[in-house]
Amino acid sequence: xKIKPVRNKKxxxxxxxxxxxxxxxxxxxxxxxxxxxxxxxxxxxxDEHFPIPPPxxxxxxxxxxxxxxxxxxxxxKFIGYKSRISEILTGKRKLxxxxxxxxxxxxxxxxxxxxxxx
Numbered sequence: 563x564k565i566k567p568v569r570n571k572k573x574x575x576x577x578x579x580x581x582x583x584x585x586x587x588x589x590x591x592x593x594x595x596x597x598x599x600x601x602x603x604x605x606x607x608x609d610e611h612f613p614i615p616p617p618x619x620x621x622x623x624x625x626x627x628x629x630x631x632x633x634x635x636x637x638x639k640f641i642g643y644k645s646r647i648s649e650i651l652t653g654k655r656k657l658x659x660x661x662x663x664x665x666x667x668x669x670x671x672x673x674x675x676x677x678x679x680x
Contacts, residue, residue: 563596568607577604620651622675623665630669640664653680 568577577600584600587593617625627634637647641661649655657665662676 563592565596565599565603568603574604574607574611577607616675616678618680619657619676619678620653620680622671623669624651626669626671640668656680 566573568574581597581600581604584593584597587597623637627637634647634651635644638644641647641650641664646655650657650661657676662673665671665676666673
C-alpha cells in the first residue's frame with residue numbers, strides 16, 4: 563500500500579479511481595485500511611476545495627418535510643396558522659425564536675441552520 567497526500571486535482575482523481583477499485587473490500591484487511599485512509603484524504607481535500615455551504619433555513623425546512631413525508635399543512639402543529647406557514651415558506655415572514663426552537667426540537671433541524679439570515 564503506497565499512499566500519499568491528496569494535494570491537487572490529479573492526486574484527487576487518482577485517489578477516487580483507487581477508491582472505486584477498492585469499493586466493497588473486506589473491512590480490517592490491508593485493502594480495507596487503504597480504502598478508509600483514501601476516503602479520509604479525499605474527504606479532507608474535498609472539504610477544502612469544494613465546500614458545501616449550509617442550506618438556507620427555508621430550504622432546510624422544505625427538505626426535512628420531504629424527508630419525513632410531511633405536507634406543508636402539517637407544519638401547523640409546529641408553527642401555527644396556515645397563513646403564517648405560507649408567509650414563512652415564501653420569505654414574507656421571518657422565523658421567530660419560538661419557531662426555531664420548535665422546529666429544532668420536533669423536526670430535528672439544526673438550530674445553526676434555522677438562525678441563518680435569509
